[in-house]
Amino acid sequence: MSSVPYRRPLDALTLGALALAVTAxxxxxxxxxxxxxxxxxxxCWRNLLSVAVLGPFSLARRRAEFRALAVGAGRREGVYCVLSGVALAAHFATWMPSAQLTTVAATTALGATQPVWQGLIARWQGRRLPLTVWAGIGVAVLGAALATGADFTASGRAFAGDLLAVAGGLFAAVYTALGxxxxxxxxTTTYTTICYGVCAAILLVVCLLGGVPLHGWAPGTWLAILGLVAGAQLLGHSMFNYALHRVSATTISVLILLEAPGAALIGWVWLGQLPRPLALPGLALLLAGVAVVVLGRSRGGRRTEPVPVPAGAAQLAD
Incomplete structure (x- = not known):
């Protein structure tokens, strides 16, 4: 068993996939x-339709891999896929409602606490974190408090949305770490099919038990759902998952931070949403704190223990 995780060198295809993922x-x-x-x-529809697109292709191309995950030597990795789908469902169940309760800028910025949570997960796993990481966490928490406090003065609804966005960032960290x-x-295709399938099944059960309607909407809403499937899911999440075999979860988290200004710009141009002035200093501190966490953790990464990878893993992953 090798003590060093297999990483292919970054190439133009991986860099292009990451750029496409951030944009999506x-x-x-x-x-x-x-x-x-x-x-x-x-x-729910976002994941169901994604599985409908990916499922036939992955089942046709990766039958042996699915079989190994179910009854063969890859059962542990199969468990990681399932748990990742559970975490993704929790992420969607918290972060997506936040986008309808608060502003697009606040939702994406507070969801960008994902690298902070991954730093805490690393500490829970027994890895030592540099002092700069904890300093960054403190700055990020202060920024989150200021941002949510600004929303609380506006409405309890926006404050609830902010809390859900922070929870969404936590579950996104768990999802990325398991992935x-x-x-x-x-x-990539096998992992995303299982992960999205588990996520879709959980969200479908929640919707059915909770009496959440799954149809009867205007054509514009269905177009938005199709846009989410084609963009954020298949070109966004899937491209990040593709890159996870070549770059670390921490690096992915750094790049996801670029979603915040991109989404805020789209929200301003398309929806006419401008962040409230009182929230801007908090959001700036939040992003600065997250950047400090990521930089501090990358500098201290040489002192952390890598994830063991079984021999021959390089031949299994695409």
Whole structure:
């Protein structure tokens, strides 16, 4: 068993996939805010339709891999795929409703606390974090308090949306960390099919039990859902998952920060949403704190233990 995770060198294809992913996910919050449908229903359809697109292709191409994950030597990686789908469902169930309760800018900025949560997850796993990381966490928490406090003075609804966005960032960190484990040995199509399938099944059950309507909306809402499937899901999440075999979850988290200004720009141009003045200093501190966390953790990364990867993993992943 190798003690060093297999990483292919960055190439033009990976860099292009990351650029495409950042651009695609920037459209997520504006589309969710535009859709005149319950956020949970939108999240459910987003994943169901993604599985409908990916499922036939992955089942036709990766039958042996699916079999190994179910009854073969890859059962542990199969568990990571399932758990990642559960975390993704929790992320969508918290972050997507936040886009309909508060502004697009606040939703994306507060959701960008994902690298902070991943730093805490690393500490929970027994990895030592540099002092700069904890300093960055403090700055980010202060920024989040200022941002949510500004929303609280505006309305309790916006404040609830801010809290959901922060929770969404936490679950996104868990989803990415589990995905990094699974993607060490599993192809992108197999991983995303299982992950999105588990996520869709959970959200469908929640919608059915909660009486959330799944149809009866205007054509514009369905177009927004299709936009989420094609953009944020298939070109966004899937491209990030593709890159997880080549770059770390921390690097992915850094790039996801670029979603915040991109979504805010789209929200301003398309939806006419401007962040409230009182929230701007808090959002700036939040993003600065997250940047400090990421930089501090990358400098201290040489002192952390890498994730073990079974021998032969390089031949399994695409």
């Amino acid at each position: 996910v920037s459209s997520s919050a504006p589309l969710v805010a535009f859709a005149a449908a319950p956020a949970l229903a939108v999240a 990094e484990r699974a993607r060490a040995t599993i192809s």
